[in-house]
Amino acid sequence: MKSTKRIGLLIITILLFAAFKVSSYPIANNINDEAKTKFKVEIKNSIGEPQTKAFLKIAGRSEVYKSDSCGIINFEYEVPKNYKRTANIYLNEDTKNPEKSFTLDKEKTELNFCIDSKEDILRFKQENSIFNIEGIVTTEDGEPITGATVSIQGTGKYTMTDEIGLFAIEADFNHYIIIRADGMENLSMTVTPFLMNQNDAYNVVMRKKSGEKIYSSVETMPQYPGGMKYFKRYIDRNLKYPEEAKKNKIEGVVVMQFVVEKNGDITSPRVVRRLESSLDSVAMNLIKGMPRWTPASDHGVKVRCKYSVPIAFKIPVPKPVVIDSIPLKPVKVEGDSTLINDSIIAVPDTLLSDSLINDSILTDSIISKGDSIAQDTTLIKEQLIKEQISDGNKTKVKKRNIFVRFFRWLFGIKDKEENI
Numbered sequence: 501m502k503s504t505k506r507i508g509l510l511i512i513t514i515l516l517f518a519a520f521k522v523s524s525y526p527i528a529n530n531i532n533d534e535a536k537t538k539f540k541v542e543i544k545n546s547i548g549e550p551q552t553k554a555f556l557k558i559a560g561r562s563e564v565y566k567s568d569s570c571g572i573i574n575f576e577y578e579v580p581k582n583y584k585r586t587a588n589i590y591l592n593e594d595t596k597n598p599e600k601s602f603t604l605d606k607e608k609t610e611l612n613f614c615i616d617s618k619e620d621i622l623r624f625k626q627e628n629s630i631f632n633i634e635g636i637v638t639t640e641d642g643e644p645i646t647g648a649t650v651s652i653q654g655t656g657k658y659t660m661t662d663e664i665g666l667f668a669i670e671a672d673f674n675h676y677i678i679i680r681a682d683g684m685e686n687l688s689m690t691v692t693p694f695l696m697n698q699n700d701a702y703n704v705v706m707r708k709k710s711g712e713k714i715y716s717s718v719e720t721m722p723q724y725p726g727g728m729k730y731f732k733r734y735i736d737r738n739l740k741y742p743e744e745a746k747k748n749k750i751e752g753v754v755v756m757q758f759v760v761e762k763n764g765d766i767t768s769p770r771v772v773r774r775l776e777s778s779l780d781s782v783a784m785n786l787i788k789g790m791p792r793w794t795p796a797s798d799h800g801v802k803v804r805c806k807y808s809v810p811i812a813f814k815i816p817v818p819k820p821v822v823i824d825s826i827p828l829k830p831v832k833v834e835g836d837s838t839l840i841n842d843s844i845i846a847v848p849d850t851l852l853s854d855s856l857i858n859d860s861i862l863t864d865s866i867i868s869k870g871d872s873i874a875q876d877t878t879l880i881k882e883q884l885i886k887e888q889i890s891d892g893n894k895t896k897v898k899k900r901n902i903f904v905r906f907f908r909w910l911f912g913i914k915d916k917e918e919n920i
Contacts (some may be wrong), residue, residue, distance in 0.1 A: 507694070528615075544615075561738065563575075573589075584603050587602055587603075625672075631692060633668070635704050637661050640705055672691065677691065679706065714806050715798065
């Protein structure tokens with residue numbers, strides 16, 4: 501009986517609680533609607549055209565707010581009091597990396613941004629569009645730098661900062677903006693950050709040069725004495741291929757990195773890309789054994805610079821033996837020792853082949869009967885028949901004078917066999 505009463509009381513309690521939640525839901529919803537803040541974000545590119553390919557997302561939320569045909573994004577959001585919410589602006593071409601981020605603030609509900617798409621930048625480069633930019637150059641402590649040089653690389657255009665570090669210059673997307681100041685590290689920038697907010701001058705912060713800093717890119721990079729041609733010659737002369745690696749046919753490239761000090765000494769060598777332990781050790785020894793390099797310099801000041809070089813390991817292939825000429829086989833003639841060493845007779849066997857017996861010059865119809873060539877040819881034929889003696893299937897060649905031998909060789913005439 502008691503258990504039945506308890507169950508009844510529990511059911512009544514649940515029903516009352518559910519009725520209270522339903523009745524209070526519209527009230528809470530109205531309160532939230534009234535607490536939301538309306539925001540208006542206008543997005544344009546560098547030449548003032550509306551950026552229609554943009555959308556906005558609030559960090560931690562799934563809602564997506566897209567820009568309209570005027571490049572404007574309107575949205576409402578309840579700005580929390582206890583923590584800050586970040587809104588990110590993306591372009592359709594890259595949905596993962598935001599182009600611009602800002603914090604939602606009830607006091608700043610209308611915002612303007614300048615964002616260029618990849619298509620815009622490509623068009624600006626092709627058209628060589630010029631933009632008037634402004635900037636203020638300061639130190640890390642916020643002190644203005646007077647007399648800093650601001651130049652457009654490759655164009656010859658430059659200007660100087662005034663007493664408050666302010667400068668103005670024409671720039672484009674095809675050339676870098678170089679900023680130099682005494683005792684400061686050089687800066688190389690694109691025009692994009694200056695165009696992100698065209699209403700205010702862009703703040704450029706420069707850092708002081710440190711003697712202990714190791715640079716990776718400077719105006720004049722370090723160099724091996726004589727240039728890279730001599731560096732390659734040094735490697736070729738001093739590289740000793742390990743026998744074990746050569747036996748296992750291990751080939752490849754080892755990339756070494758080191759620091760060229762202000763006096764040209766090589767310090768801190770290390771293997772950036774490994775191949776095999778023995779080959780890595782050979783590469784390390786080669787770097788340690790190098791002479792002093794020509795140190796790097798930045799606007800006339802010597803600096804420490806990091807440098808990387810590849811060292812290739814390739815097993816040398818033995819060169820094939822090249823036969824310069826085909827040895828001539830002298831013709832052996834019985835009874836005449838002078839013919840053995842005769843330069844005319846000592847010719848390859850191919851010159852005495854059957855294909856040269858019936859030379860076209862012997863049967864050429866152009867040669868007339870009274871021609872000296874025809875007469876010489878007839879005499880040679882008659883002489884060959886007279887001097888050719890055959891014993892069974894063997895032919896013996898009689899002694900001939902040098903004139904006959906020359907013409908026989910010249911016209912490719914071979915003795916005819918006769919059965920005596």
